[in-house]
Amino acid sequence: MHQARKQTKPDSISLRDLKEGDRAAIKAIRGEGAFKRRLLEMGFMPGTTVLIKKYAPLRDPIELVIKGYHVSLRREEAQKVLVRRDPIQTPDNETDKKP
Amino acid sequence: MTPSRPRTMKQTRSLRIALAGNPNSGKTTLFNAITGARHHVGNWPGVTVEKKEGYASFDGFDITVIDLPGTYSLTAYSIEEIVARRFIVHEKPDVVVHVIDSGNIERSLFLTTQLLQLSSKVVLALNMSDSLAQSGARIDTEKLGSLLGAPAVLTVGHKGSGIRELMETVVRVAEDQHPKVRKIRIPYGHEIESHLVPLTEKAEALELFEIPHPPRWVVIKALENDSEMIKALRDAAPERVTFLEEIEETRKHLFSLYGEEPETVFTERLYGFVAGVLKEVYTEPPMDRISRSDQIDALLTHKVFGLPVFFLMVWAVFQLTFAVGAAPMEWIDTLVSWFAGFVSARMDEGLLRSLVVDGVISGVGSVMVFLPNIFILFMCISFLEDSGYMARAAFLTDRVMHLLGLHGKAFIPMLMGFGCNAPAIMATRTLESERDRILSILINPLMSCSARLPVYVLITGAFFLPERAGTVIFSIYLLGLVLAIAMGRLFSKTILPGKSAPFVMELPPYRLPTARGLLIHTWDRGKIFLRKMGGVILLGSVAIWALSTFPRDVTFSRDYDAKITRLQEQAAVRESSGGAAAGLELEIADLEAARESERIEASYIGRIGKAMEPVFRPLEFDWRDAVALVTGFVAKEIVVSTLGVLYQVGTEEDEKSEGLIQALRKSSMTPLVAYAFMAFVLIYTPCLGTVAVIRRETNSWKWTAFSVGYAVVLAWLVAFAIVRVGTVLGLG
Numbered sequence: 001m002h003q004a005r006k007q008t009k010p011d012s013i014s015l016r017d018l019k020e021g022d023r024a025a026i027k028a029i030r031g032e033g034a035f036k037r038r039l040l041e042m043g044f045m046p047g048t049t050v051l052i053k054k055y056a057p058l059r060d061p062i063e064l065v066i067k068g069y070h071v072s073l074r075r076e077e078a079q080k081v082l083v084r085r086d087p088i089q090t091p092d093n094e095t096d097k098k099p
Numbered sequence: 100m101t102p103s104r105p106r107t108m109k110q111t112r113s114l115r116i117a118l119a120g121n122p123n124s125g126k127t128t129l130f131n132a133i134t135g136a137r138h139h140v141g142n143w144p145g146v147t148v149e150k151k152e153g154y155a156s157f158d159g160f161d162i163t164v165i166d167l168p169g170t171y172s173l174t175a176y177s178i179e180e181i182v183a184r185r186f187i188v189h190e191k192p193d194v195v196v197h198v199i200d201s202g203n204i205e206r207s208l209f210l211t212t213q214l215l216q217l218s219s220k221v222v223l224a225l226n227m228s229d230s231l232a233q234s235g236a237r238i239d240t241e242k243l244g245s246l247l248g249a250p251a252v253l254t255v256g257h258k259g260s261g262i263r264e265l266m267e268t269v270v271r272v273a274e275d276q277h278p279k280v281r282k283i284r285i286p287y288g289h290e291i292e293s294h295l296v297p298l299t300e301k302a303e304a305l306e307l308f309e310i311p312h313p314p315r316w317v318v319i320k321a322l323e324n325d326s327e328m329i330k331a332l333r334d335a336a337p338e339r340v341t342f343l344e345e346i347e348e349t350r351k352h353l354f355s356l357y358g359e360e361p362e363t364v365f366t367e368r369l370y371g372f373v374a375g376v377l378k379e380v381y382t383e384p385p386m387d388r389i390s391r392s393d394q395i396d397a398l399l400t401h402k403v404f405g406l407p408v409f410f411l412m413v414w415a416v417f418q419l420t421f422a423v424g425a426a427p428m429e430w431i432d433t434l435v436s437w438f439a440g441f442v443s444a445r446m447d448e449g450l451l452r453s454l455v456v457d458g459v460i461s462g463v464g465s466v467m468v469f470l471p472n473i474f475i476l477f478m479c480i481s482f483l484e485d486s487g488y489m490a491r492a493a494f495l496t497d498r499v500m501h502l503l504g505l506h507g508k509a510f511i512p513m514l515m516g517f518g519c520n521a522p523a524i525m526a527t528r529t530l531e532s533e534r535d536r537i538l539s540i541l542i543n544p545l546m547s548c549s550a551r552l553p554v555y556v557l558i559t560g561a562f563f564l565p566e567r568a569g570t571v572i573f574s575i576y577l578l579g580l581v582l583a584i585a586m587g588r589l590f591s592k593t594i595l596p597g598k599s600a601p602f603v604m605e606l607p608p609y610r611l612p613t614a615r616g617l618l619i620h621t622w623d624r625g626k627i628f629l630r631k632m633g634g635v636i637l638l639g640s641v642a643i644w645a646l647s648t649f650p651r652d653v654t655f656s657r658d659y660d661a662k663i664t665r666l667q668e669q670a671a672v673r674e675s676s677g678g679a680a681a682g683l684e685l686e687i688a689d690l691e692a693a694r695e696s697e698r699i700e701a702s703y704i705g706r707i708g709k710a711m712e713p714v715f716r717p718l719e720f721d722w723r724d725a726v727a728l729v730t731g732f733v734a735k736e737i738v739v740s741t742l743g744v745l746y747q748v749g750t751e752e753d754e755k756s757e758g759l760i761q762a763l764r765k766s767s768m769t770p771l772v773a774y775a776f777m778a779f780v781l782i783y784t785p786c787l788g789t790v791a792v793i794r795r796e797t798n799s800w801k802w803t804a805f806s807v808g809y810a811v812v813l814a815w816l817v818a819f820a821i822v823r824v825g826t827v828l829g830l831g
Contacts, residue, residue, distance in 0.1 A: 032360075034176040038603050040366040041172040043206050057405045058498035061507075063606060069203050070606035072494050074501070077602060 013085070015050065015062070015078035022052045024083035031080045043067040044081065113161040114273050115190070119183060119214055120198035121207055122169035122531075123487075123607035125226040127151075128256035129198050130166045131619055133266070138164075140623045142798055143182045149528065157266045165192065171206070173213045174362075175320075175327035178533055187217045188312055193273040194220045196265070201231035201238065201253075202608070204381060208373040212285050215247060216316045219282045220272050223251040224265055229258070237382040246376050248281040257613045284315070287368045290356065294349045295319070305339055307332060321346045322353070323362040392487075392608035400491050409495050412488070413514055416479040420472050421518050421549065427471035435464030453648060454641070462640020462733075469788070473522045474625045476515060480526055481620040483511070485612035489529060490604060497602065503584055504591025506530060506602060509539040513583070516546025517576075520789045524796055525624060538587060538595050540793055541806055544785050545583040547576050550735040554780045557739055557754035561763040562773040571774070579781050582813070639787040643733050646704040653701040659694035663687055695744050704729060718779070718818045719772045728779065734786040771825040775818040782814035 018024055026048050029036045043066055044050075053063040053070065061072045073081070120126040130138075134153025143150045151166035167186060168179035175181055187195060195218045199207040204225075214221050225231075225238060240251040250268050254261035271277040287295060295318055302314040308331070320328035321343070332343055353361045399408055439460045446452040483489045489508065497507030508530050515523035524543050530536045555575055559568040666687050670680040699705045700722075708726030715725045723745035731738035739754050746762035768776070784790060784807045794803040 035603075037174060037176060037362060037366070038171070040363060041174070041209060042603060042605075043209070043370070045367055045370050054400065054402075056400065056494055056498065057402050058495075060498045060501075061494060061602065061604075063400070063494065067203075067205050069206065070608075072490075072497075072602070072604050072606055074497065074602045 012082055015052070015064070015073070015081040015083055016075050018052045018083070018085075020052055020054050022085070023049055024052075024085050025049055027082045027084050029081055035077065035080070039081070042071065050081075050083065111156075111159050111161055113163065114194070114270070115163045115165065115192045116194045116196055116269055116273075117165045117167050117186060117190075117192040118196050118198055119167045119187075119210070120169060120226075121171055121200060121203065121210060121605075123605055124169065124198045124200040124203070124207065125256045126166065126169060126198040128613070128616055129224060129226055129254060129262075130164060131616055132254075132256050132259045132262050133162075134164050136619060136622075140626075143168075146178050146182065146533065146798070148178055148182050148533075155266075158270055160270055162266075162269075165190075170210065172210060173217070174323070175325045177531075179531070181327060184217060187214070189310055192218075194222055194269045196222045196224055196269060197249075198224045198226050198256075201225045201228045201236075202234070204238065205370075205373055205377060208376065209369055211247065211249070212369045212372060215249065215283060215285065216319065217313060219248075220280065221247075221249040222265070222268050222272055223247070223249055224254045224261075225251055226254050226256050228253040228261070229255045234384040236384040239380040243376065243380040244279040246283075246379065248279065248283040250277055250279040257616070285369065285372050287365065291353070291364070291368070294322075294353070298322075298345065298349065301342060301345070305342060307339065307342075318346070319365065322350055323365060324350065324360070390608065395609045396491070396606075399488065400494060405495055409492060412483075412492075413511070416476070416483075417514075417518065419479055420476040420515075424471040424475050428468050431468050431470065432464070435460065435467065439464070450648075450651075454644065457648075458641045458644030459637065462644065463637055469519060469521065470625070470629070472519055473525075474621060476518070476522045476526070477624045478617060478621045480511065480529070481617050482612055484529060485610070485616055485620070487607045487609045490606045493604060494606060503538075503542070503587030504595075505538060505587060506532070506535045507604075509535060512539055512543060513546055516543045516548060518549055520544050520546065520548045520785045521792045524789065524792045527796065534595050537797055537802060538590055540796055540802070541590060541809070542583045542587050544789060544806070544810060545579045545586065545782065547579045547781050548735070548785055550786065551780055553736055553754040554731075554738050555777055557742070557759065558763070558773045558777050560754070561760040562768070562770040575777050575781050578778060578817075582782065582817070586809075586813070639733055643704070643730065646707070647699060647702050647730070649703055650701070653698050655694060655697050659690055659697075663690050663694075666690070692744075696746075699726070699741075699744055714815075718775055718815070718822055719767075719769075720776060720779075721767060723766075724768075724776060728783070731780065732784060732787065734788070735780060738780060771830050772822060774825075775821040778821055779814045779818040782817055783810045 012027075013024075015024070026044055026046055028046060029039055029044060048066060051065040053065050055062055056072075059075075061074045062078050063070060063072050065071075118126055118130055130151065130153060134155050137155070138151055138153035141150050141152070142148065148168050153164040153166070155162045155164060165186065167183040170177070170180045170183050173180050173184040186192070195214055197207075197211050197214055199211070211221070211223065223243070225240065228238075231238065238251075238253075240253060244250040250272065252261055252265045252268050254265055268277065272280055286292065295315065298318040299315045302317050307317060317328065317332075321332060329343075332339075350361055353364065357364045398404060401408075439456050442460065443452060443456050446455065480489075483492065489511070492511060493507030495507070496510040500507050500509050500513075503509075509527065511529070512523045512526040515526055520543055523546065524540050527536045527539045527543070530539060552572075555572045556568075559571045563571050666683050670683040670687070673680045673683065700709075705722075705726055708729055709722045711725045711729065712722045715721075715728075720728070723742065726745060727738045727741040730741045739759075742763070743759050746759060746766065763773075790803060790807060793806050794800065797803060797806075
């Protein structure tokens with residue numbers, strides 16, 4: 001994951017694209033400066049699992065669980081956190097069964 | 100105190116320890132447990148971050164405890180972090196105690212790694228260890244202490260357990276007698292170390308700073324492009340350019356190697372180290388279970404019920420503050436007037452009595468009545484904060500506050516402004532970023548406080564139909580809200596552009612606050628109000644008193660005194676002969692009112708009002724309205740009583756006075772101008788008390804002056820717009 005970091009890769013989704021109850025593993029944080037640094041320091045390291053706990057009643061911000069504690073991010077900020085869907089935790093999401 | 104250690108012969112020694120830790124780590128609770136109520140609250144020099152210093156004696160030591168701001172790290176991105184690390188480097192506390200939330204150990208140890216780089220005397224307080232034990236997780240404190248070279252102690256702040264052992268450890272570490280203390284070097288990996296080691300040697304040889312910094316820390320921070328460190332290096336060593344160049348070279352090299360900024364890589368390395376330590380000392384809880392906190396949260400931030408519950412809470416806080424607070428408010432008011440009467444009766448009539456009674460007692464008394472409100476409000480806010488609900492309130496309302504360029508946490512102070520701006524502005528302390536705090540402070544006065552209501556009631560009573568009064572007053576409140584939003588957006592785009600502090604907010608587990616903690620926090624805030632406000636209010640009241648009392652030698656248009664004396668004699672005669680003197684008494688009251696009105700007109704404050712008349716002429720306010728607005732600077736209730744005096748209806752008028760309403764109707768004021776007058780009252784600075792709080796909370800005269808200045812200008816502009824646009828539309 002070096003220089004060639006395309007944003008539009010099909011598997012390149014952000015925290016914002018996830019639904020309540022989804023789990024995902026962090027891939028990278030876009031952006032720079034204070035925001036990125038703060039997230040890293042709070043444990044948003046590549047490989048760490050995040051749970052989307054809930055959306056606020058007004059749909060923004062989002063509550064996450066990471067490293068055993070709860071934290072909230074605005075949607076615009078969540079968009080900067082690139083993740084990979086955790087295939088072990090959410091097997092049903094991929095295979096939508098139809099009657 | 101401890102028999103095992105023969106220190107009884109020694110004299111008392113003093114120690115200084117600093118408490119570091121994440122926000123919500125229970126640091127404050129532990130601070131209270133160590134120091135009891137013996138502490139002092141102030142500000143860190145030059146910034147608005149609160150500084151708490153406490154005192155304790157232990158085992159023959161006088162210990163000063165400094166509570167550092169809660170931080171997740173020690174970068175230069177927030178003032179809190181800069182304050183914390185500056186203190187450790189510059190003030191060199193004897194021991195740094197890192198308060199760790201045991202339930203959040205991984206993230207906490209990340210901060211430990213940085214503290215260890217800064218200080219060789221660190222003690223870890225594994226706080227809230229009781230809930231850790233309940234969850235089934237285990238920490239091997241012995242091993243943790245050995246691995247980090249910093250002893251670890253289990254504590255439970257709110258129960259006070261483990262404090263004794265913690266203090267014993269602190270003392271031993273300070274005395275260099277603890278076997279576990281050793282300087283460790285947190286490894287950054289082979290490649291990075293191959294740069295760090297030689298650079299550190301160079302930094303050491305260069306002696307870059309007057310106050311010695313740990314050289315490895317200097318290099319790491321410089322490589323992380325830490326703004327403070329780079330600036331300090333430039334200032335400290337203009338001739339040592341090569342060192343900075345070398346740093347820059349290494350930064351580029353590391354970047355090309357890892358494809359990431361060194362700060363990202365370094366952070367990963369520290370977390371890697373923490374993970375390694377935890378693997379050896381930490382046993383995870385057996386399973387994830389739904390905690391009590393999660394259950395509470397399911398309701399409090401519920402999609403449907405979350406907001407209603409929130410408004411219910413706010414309503415309850417309002418009720419407690421202003422309804423329950425009304426009774427003690429009344430008592431204080433009664434007490435003040437009783438005291439004024441008491442003093443009045445025991446002093447000779449004259450200037451001194453007037454100064455004491457009309458200036459000092461009634462001036463300070465007018466602010467003292469707010470004490471119950473302030474104490475109750477702060478009790479509620481402390482409860483919301485200590486319980487963890489404040490973070491949820493921010494979570495629920497952030498979407499709305501974001502429109503104003505503010506953090507969700509600014510919601511509660513805004514709402515409180517409808518009660519009283521002074522405590523509301525003090526409540527902005529809950530905001531972490533200085534920018535957010537200043538922005539909230541600037542727009543808070545636009546929330547129409549309860550003291551402004553009497554003015555609205557009077558004016559609408561005089562100029563609008565009773566059935567419209569509610570709508571008219573409501574529209575004024577709404578105008579304040581709209582202006583707050585507009586100003587918030589304007590300021591955040593111009594003078595306070597959104598910088599640093601992103602909205603990454605921890606939602607701590609719910610906890611039941613301790614009564615002791617609540618009382619301490621409430622008292623701390625109330626005390627500030629008492630002490631600081633007393634001073635400014637006192638000065639302001641005396642100034643206004645002097646302006647309205649002098650000059651003394653007023654030449655009246657007629658000889659009121661003689662006339663009044665004559666009428667009084669007549670009344671006495673008529674009464675003694677059994678006749679009715681009511682008509683004469685009315686005449687006397689009218690004369691007294693006319694005399695007072697003339698006296699005020701001739702006083703300095705009257706002259707100021709008259710001098711300001713041209714300024715207010717475009718708004719079609721006459722000189723009496725101008726004087727009322729000037730006196731209203733002290734407090735908005737005064738506007739009503741000043742109008743009462745100037746419109747010659749008497750000195751004891753309130754907003755329901757028929758006489759004053761009639762007098763206003765007879766004046767040149769039209770409903771349109773009256774509305775503009777209310778808008779002016781809404782917008783310009785609420786009261787002297789608020790100015791004093793703004794000064795205190797922004798820690799800057801510049802912001803205070805700006806706040807007053809912009810409010811007056813805005814008030815004028817809005818009032819002008821109302822009058823002009825209204826006239827064009829034919830509403831005048």
